[in-house]
Amino acid sequence: MTLSKAxxxxxxxxxxxxxxxxxxxxxxxxxTRGGQPR
Amino acid sequence: xxxxxxxxxGAPAPPAPGSGRRRVTFPVVGMSCAACASRIQxxxxxxxxxxDAAVNFGTTKATVELxxxxxxxxxxxxxxxxxxxxxxxxxxxxxxxxxxPDPSRLERAIRAVRGVVAAVANPxxxxxxxxxxxxxxxxxxxEEAVAAAGFVLAAPVAEGDPVERERxxxxxxxxxxxxxxxxxxxxxxxxxxASMPLMGAEAVGSADLLARxxxxxxxxxxxxxxxxYALDPQSLKIALFVATVPVMAWSGRGFYVSAWRGFQHRSAxxxxxxxxxxxxxxxxxxxxxxxxxxxxxxGLPADVYYEAVSAIIALILxxxxxxxxxxxxxxxxxxxxxxxxxxxxxxxxxxVEVEIPAAEVVxxxxxxxxxxxxxxxxxxxxxGRTAVDESMLTGEPMPVAKTxxxxxxxxxxxxxxxxxxxxxxxxxxxALAQIVRLVEEAQGSRAPVQRLADRIAGVxxxxxxxxxxxxxxxxxxxxxxxxxxxxxVVFVSVLIIACPCAMGLATPTAIMVGAGRGAERGVxxxxxxxxxxxxxxxxxxxxxxxxxxxxxPAVTDVLSALETVDRTASGPPAEPEAAMLRLAxxxxxxxxxxxxxxxxxxxxxxxxxxxxxxxxxxxxxxxxTATIGGHAVAVGSATFLIDLGVDVGPFTDAVDNLAxxxxxxxxxxxxxxxxxxxxxxxxxxxxxxxxxRAFRAMGLEVLLVTGDIRKVAIAxxxxxxxxxxxxxxxxxxxxxxxxxxxxxxxxxxxxGDGINDAxxxxxxxxxxxxxxxxxxxxxxADIALMSGDLRTAVTALELARRTMRVIRQNLFWAFAYxxxxxxxxxxxxxxxxxVLLSPVFASAAMAFSxxxxxxxxxxxxxxxxxxxx
Numbered sequence: 001m002t003l004s005k006a007x008x009x010x011x012x013x014x015x016x017x018x019x020x021x022x023x024x025x026x027x028x029x030x031x032t033r034g035g036q037p038r
Numbered sequence: 039x040x041x042x043x044x045x046x047x048g049a050p051a052p053p054a055p056g057s058g059r060r061r062v063t064f065p066v067v068g069m070s071c072a073a074c075a076s077r078i079q080x081x082x083x084x085x086x087x088x089x090d091a092a093v094n095f096g097t098t099k100a101t102v103e104l105x106x107x108x109x110x111x112x113x114x115x116x117x118x119x120x121x122x123x124x125x126x127x128x129x130x131x132x133x134x135x136x137x138x139p140d141p142s143r144l145e146r147a148i149r150a151v152r153g154v155v156a157a158v159a160n161p162x163x164x165x166x167x168x169x170x171x172x173x174x175x176x177x178x179x180x181e182e183a184v185a186a187a188g189f190v191l192a193a194p195v196a197e198g199d200p201v202e203r204e205r206x207x208x209x210x211x212x213x214x215x216x217x218x219x220x221x222x223x224x225x226x227x228x229x230x231x232a233s234m235p236l237m238g239a240e241a242v243g244s245a246d247l248l249a250r251x252x253x254x255x256x257x258x259x260x261x262x263x264x265x266x267y268a269l270d271p272q273s274l275k276i277a278l279f280v281a282t283v284p285v286m287a288w289s290g291r292g293f294y295v296s297a298w299r300g301f302q303h304r305s306a307x308x309x310x311x312x313x314x315x316x317x318x319x320x321x322x323x324x325x326x327x328x329x330x331x332x333x334x335x336x337g338l339p340a341d342v343y344y345e346a347v348s349a350i351i352a353l354i355l356x357x358x359x360x361x362x363x364x365x366x367x368x369x370x371x372x373x374x375x376x377x378x379x380x381x382x383x384x385x386x387x388x389x390v391e392v393e394i395p396a397a398e399v400v401x402x403x404x405x406x407x408x409x410x411x412x413x414x415x416x417x418x419x420x421x422g423r424t425a426v427d428e429s430m431l432t433g434e435p436m437p438v439a440k441t442x443x444x445x446x447x448x449x450x451x452x453x454x455x456x457x458x459x460x461x462x463x464x465x466x467x468x469a470l471a472q473i474v475r476l477v478e479e480a481q482g483s484r485a486p487v488q489r490l491a492d493r494i495a496g497v498x499x500x501x502x503x504x505x506x507x508x509x510x511x512x513x514x515x516x517x518x519x520x521x522x523x524x525x526x527v528v529f530v531s532v533l534i535i536a537c538p539c540a541m542g543l544a545t546p547t548a549i550m551v552g553a554g555r556g557a558e559r560g561v562x563x564x565x566x567x568x569x570x571x572x573x574x575x576x577x578x579x580x581x582x583x584x585x586x587x588x589x590x591p592a593v594t595d596v597l598s599a600l601e602t603v604d605r606t607a608s609g610p611p612a613e614p615e616a617a618m619l620r621l622a623x624x625x626x627x628x629x630x631x632x633x634x635x636x637x638x639x640x641x642x643x644x645x646x647x648x649x650x651x652x653x654x655x656x657x658x659x660x661x662x663t664a665t666i667g668g669h670a671v672a673v674g675s676a677t678f679l680i681d682l683g684v685d686v687g688p689f690t691d692a693v694d695n696l697a698x699x700x701x702x703x704x705x706x707x708x709x710x711x712x713x714x715x716x717x718x719x720x721x722x723x724x725x726x727x728x729x730x731r732a733f734r735a736m737g738l739e740v741l742l743v744t745g746d747i748r749k750v751a752i753a754x755x756x757x758x759x760x761x762x763x764x765x766x767x768x769x770x771x772x773x774x775x776x777x778x779x780x781x782x783x784x785x786x787x788x789x790g791d792g793i794n795d796a797x798x799x800x801x802x803x804x805x806x807x808x809x810x811x812x813x814x815x816x817x818x819a820d821i822a823l824m825s826g827d828l829r830t831a832v833t834a835l836e837l838a839r840r841t842m843r844v845i846r847q848n849l850f851w852a853f854a855y856x857x858x859x860x861x862x863x864x865x866x867x868x869x870x871x872x873v874l875l876s877p878v879f880a881s882a883a884m885a886f887s888x889x890x891x892x893x894x895x896x897x898x899x900x901x902x903x904x905x906x907x
Contacts, residue, residue, distance in 0.1 A: 005515050012511035016504040023306045023500035 059089065062109075063101045064173035065124030065207070066093065066116060073307030073496060074121065074296065081119035085111055094546055098124075098207075109153055109174040120299035124207070125155050127169045130180060131192035135164040138189070147187035151179045164192065177465075208362065215359040218289040222352035225285045229278050229345035234259050235267045236274060236342065275327040278344040286320060290351040306499035314503065315533035316350055319343040319877060322526050341523055343530070343877065350534055350881035357885035360892065378449040379470055383414035386458070403461045407452045415448045416468045417459035424455035494541060502860070506532040509864040517865075524865070527877065531863035535880035536856055540887040544848030547895035552841030555901050560809070560824035561834040568820035571804040572838035574785050578733050578831075579776060579798070581790035582744035582751060585808050585828060586758055587720040591633055593619075593640035594701055595717030597692055618714035620646045622673045622706045625664040628654040633704060634662070636718050637673075660768065661704075672707045675747070677766070679705045679712070689715050700753030702746055726758045729828035732905055734759075736835060739784075743767050743775055745794065772798035789831050790819075804838075806831050833903035840901055848891045855887045 069075055075095040082091035082100065087107025093100040102112055113123045130148070135141060141159035148157035148166060153174030159166045168180065177195040184191055234256050260267055286294075290312075297313030300306055323342035326333055330340035383396045386404040396414040399405060404420065407413050413426070423441040428450045440446055446459055448468045465471065506529050513525035549566040556563055563569050580586055598614035623641030626634035627648055641648060651664035651671070661674015663682075672679060676686050676693055684707040686693075692715050696703045701717040733740050742755045743764040751765035764775050772788075776798055779786045788795070788802035791809075799805030799819045807819035809826040823830040863880055867873045 008514045009511050012507045012514075016507040019500050019503045019507070023304055024497065 060104045061101060062104060062112075062173045063099050064112075064171050066098055066100050066121055067124045068121040068296075069093075069095055069098055073300070073305060073499070076496065077300070077303060077305050077307075078116055078119045078121055081115045082112065085115040087111060088115075095543075097546075097550065109171065113171065120303060123171050125169050126172050127167055128195070129165040130168050130184065130195050131165050132159075132184060133164070133190040133192040135159065135161050135166070135189070141166075144184065144187050144189055147183045148180060151175070151183045154180070211362050212359065215355055215362060219352060219355040219359055222285045222289040222348050222355055225281050226345060226348035226352045229281060229348050231259065231263075232266065232274055232278055233342070233345045235269065236271055272327075272330075275323075275342050275344075278342060279324060279327050282320065282323075282344045282347050285348045285351055286316065289355060290316060293351070293354075305496065306503065308499070310499055311502060311533045311536055312350065312354055315530045315877065316347045318526065318533070319347050319350075319530045323347070343527075346530065346877040349878040353878075353881040353885040357888040360889050378412075379468075380412040380414050380449070384408075397465065399461050399464050401461055401464055405459050405461055406456070407459060408456050409452060409454055411452055413446050413448055413450050413452055413459065415461045416463035417446055417448075417461045419444045419446060420458050420460050422455050422457035424457050425453045427451040427453050498536070498541075498856075502532065502536040505860065505864065506536075513865060524874075527874065528863065528865045530877040531875050531880045532860060534877050535859040535863045535875065535884055540852035540855065540884075540891045541849065543888060543891045543895075544852050545845050547892050548841050548844045548848060548898060551895050551898040552837060552844070552901075555898055556834065556837050559833055559837070559901075559903060560830050561837060562822040562824065563834070563838070564820050564822070568804055569838045569841050571785070572787060572806075572821060572835055573842035575738065575787040575803055575835070577739045577741060577779050577784045577786045578835075579741045579743055579772075579779075579786055579788045579802065580730075580760070580828075581772075581788075581795050581798075582742055582746055582754055583720060584791035584826075585789050586726045586742070586754060587722050591636045591702065591718040591720035593636050593716055594719050595696060595715070596640075597689075597715040597717070598713070615714065616644060616646060618706055619644070619716065620648060621666055621669075621671050621708065621713070622704070622716060624648040624651045624666050625654065625662050625671050625673050627651070628664065629656055629662045631656075631662075633702065633718055634673075637704070637716060640716075669708050670710070673704060675745075676703065676705055679707050682707065682710070684710055684712055686712055688712055694749075697747050697749030700750050700757075702750050722754060722757055723826070723828060725827045725829045728905060729832050730758045730760055732829070732832040733835075736832075736839075738787075738835075741775075741779075743772050743798070745771075769794045769797045773801045776801045787835065789828070791826075806834060829903070829905040832905050836903055837898075837901055841898060844895055844898055848894055851894075852887060852891060855883070859883060 066078060069078070075093040078100060079091050079093040082088055082093070082102055085091075085107055087105055088102050088111075089105040090103040091100065092102075100116070104112070116123050132144065135144070138144070138161065141161055144166060145157045145159050148154055148168055153176070154168055154170045156169040157166055180195045181191060184195075293309045293312045293316070296307070296309035300310055320343075323344050326340040326342050333340040380396055382393050383399050383403075384391055384393050384406040385399055386392075386406065387394075391406060399415050405414060405417065409424070419440050419442050421442060423439070426438050426440050426446055428438055428447060440457065445462075446457075447470070448463075449470045463469070509532055510525045510529040513528050514521050517524045545566070549569065552569060553563050553566075556569075563572070583591075596615045596619055598618050619637070619641050623638045623646065626637045628651060638648075649666050651666050654662065654664040656662045657674065657678060660678035660681075661672060663670065663672045665671070672682055672684065676689070679686050684705075686705060689703075689705060689712060693703045693705075696715070696717040699719075701719045704716045704718065705712065706714045706716065730740055739762070740760050741762040741764065742751060742760045744751045744754075745767050746754075746765060748763070748765040751763045755761070755763045764771075767775065772795065776786050776788060780803070785803045787804045787806060788798050789806045789808055790796075790799055791807060795807075799807060804821060805819040806821045806823055808823050808828070808831065821834050823834060859875075859880070861867075862873070863875045865874055
């Protein structure tokens with residue numbers, strides 16, 4: 001059981017970091033409605 | 039297709055698309071949450087030639103400002119983001135199409151029109167079915183294309199009624215959602231019942247809130263349906279699997295498709311949470327069903343969660359359904375506005391009176407309007423006299439007298455006499471159509487606070503996924519046995535409860551309802567940002583003329599350079615006064631200033647015929663100059679004449695005298711010498727005093743700015759109860775006053791009506807153009823008030839404050855719900871209270887939060903201004 005725990009822990013950690021990286025670390029295009037004054 | 043592909047048979051190309059900047063609003067399909075809207079918005083904003091893009095999830099519409107981009111580019115950008123542009127179809131009736139040799143030529147010509155997606159001729163029905171993108175299409179382009187291809191229209195091309203179209207879309211959505219919900223709900227209930235026998239004593243049940251609730255039910259079921267308990271558990275599991283597959287494949291399909299689309303674009307939204315959550319529950323259950331030995335071999339119960347999958351999908355669909363119906367109600371205001379226009383018109387065609395649909399009236403048509411009928415289109419009275427009730431437009435209850443030459447507005451009510459009018463503006467150009475467009479734009483626009491909500495949602499979802507994974511790991515590593523089961527339950531629950539849809543709905547629903555309610559009350563906000571700014575102001579700057587006063591001053595005194603004669607006191611003026619007034623009026627006839635109109639009116643009243651003035655020049659806010667018969671005539675304020683080098687010394691006492699009586703002095707100079715003085719007064723609006731008192735009660739500082747001289751300004755301010763006065767202000771001076779306040783950290787609202795107020799209206803944090811105002815002022819303002827009553831400005835600020843309060847409440851509850859819900863779902867309460875949240879409970883809580891937010895927004899429909907008419 002300890003081996004499986006170790007595997008799940010490592011896999012979970014990798015997955016969580018990957019999710020954060022995949023969705024958040026991508027360079028995003030400049031924000032819309034970029035405050036061009038009227 | 040662009041103009042370049044227009045048929046080469048000599049047909050002129052349709053009008054150059056994209057010439058100049060254009061703002062278009064069009065429907066978007068496939069959006070299922072606020073995050074989808076921001077994804078499309080990002081894509082649109084990065085499209086070359088698009089200056090500005092706003093996508094609204096609430097109205098499912100996108101508004102873009104095109105600066106060179108073609109409709110095609112915009113459509114591609116939307117598709118690129120994984121969505122599609124909504125289309126509509128109309129049948130264009132073409133005469134003699136049956137006998138036309140080559141209908142495909144007509145199809146090609148129509149397809150070349152901007153906004154047209156497809157055109158299919160049906161010679162048998164003598165019509166062409168044109169599929170187009172609403173917002174991009176100008177029906178006139180289609181008419182021109184048909185004519186250019188050598189065909190004759192059998193009826194004018196009319197775009198479908200946008201409100202009706204929206205209603206149909208909404209209806210289809212409700213029908214679709216209802217079907218999906220029924221399937222999911224039926225399967226969910228059946229699965230819950232069928233799962234009872236499967237919940238063995240060893241199940242995770244004891245810690246589960248839901249299982250505790252269901253415990254007595256289980257006992258009752260055991261007595262009522264003993265055969266269910268006699269069934270083979272393995273067959274029961276397989277039956278549940280078979281029943282759940284269609285729920286996922288059909289009812290829940292939208293979630294998975296959207297989640298996958300989002301994943302491809304590296305964006306995560308509520309669909310991602312629902313998709314991953316239900317898929318995890320389904321996969322776990324399927325594994326437990328078909329390879330139970332893997333579980334039992336590891337000493338784990340082969341539990342299944344099919345009922346959770348169906349129940350989650352059902353509850354979320356229920357939330358969507360309620361949301362969709364609520365959104366339908368928010369567009370009611372618009373329907374009511376459009377409903378004001380009469381359906382038919384009595385037009386004179388070839389000397390014969392015919393009743394035709396109002397949409398078919400063309401510019402130049404002579405239309406007959408009987409007493410008690412609504413005027414079908416905007417026009418000019420050509421015959422008859424009547425009084426017209428324009429309350430729908432201005433809020434003023436008194437009918438306005440109209441005779442030949444007066445303008446009338448479509449959808450207003452003709453009361454006393456029969457009139458004939460010549461149509462001047464029809465279809466989308468009428469005043470009513472413009473109002474509707476303003477409301478539509480406001481409802482579809484995004485408030486700055488919305489951007490914050492979007493940004494939170496964009497970060498929130500990935501973080502929640504990470505938290506869910508972390509919770510899974512913790513439960514797996516240190517949780518009670520059977521750890522993998524608990525870990526899965528917690529993982530699914532966290533994902534489900536964290537759906538940020540309530541956050542996404544918080545702002546747009548409130549803006550939609552608020553803007554709609556405002557329109558009913560004569561307040562047209564040009565967007566969510568206008569409402570947000572209006573809610574935050576702490577100083578209100580009022581223009582004097584036209585805002586506090588009627589704006590229609592009358593001449594009260596006429597003084598010549600030689601002697602002073604009070605017109606009212608001494609009857610007809612001596613010769614010099616008439617001559618002086620005649621010259622002044624000749625100059626002022628060319629000016630737009632309200633004082634000028636009064637001087638011209640005074641001259642007309644005395645039967646003076648005005649000479650021709652040449653070389654007219656208006657000096658904004660100061661006066662005007664022109665040449666009459668070789669003489670240089672200047673009319674304006676004392677400072678203006680002093681600037682021109684005129685010695686106004688002889689009039690100093692008279693000017694002070696007039697000002698002391700709150701009358702505006704206008705000086706006249708001929709060839710650089712003082713010629714006379716005209717005194718004017720402008721009555722104060724009866725509503726102004728109550729409005730100023732209401733502003734005070736709202737905690738606002740009230741300031742009067744005017745181009746008028748100090749004494750007049752103070753006299754008027756005193757009468758309405760304002761202490762702070764800035765007088766002698768030119769347009770630039772008004773701007774400077776507002777800027778100074780802003781630099782001091784104040785947030786300023788400006789109420790004005792004239793061209794001279796336009797710069798100040800645009801500078802202020804929020805500009806309110808008052809009803810009787812000029813087009814320029816309305817254009818520059820953020821909020822247009824339909825009536826000239828200053829109390830409408832109070833209503834506007836009250837509505838804005840109320841709307842923002844609802845938005846803040848919505849955001850607070852949506853956020854608080856997540857702050858509380860996620861830790862509970864992650865099992866934080868388990869060690870202390872032994873409580874765990876089942877995924878089914880989580881989805882019910884999530885659906886409730888969305889419904890709560892929408893219901894809270896709908897409260898704005900009951901908004902009533904504190905100052906009743």
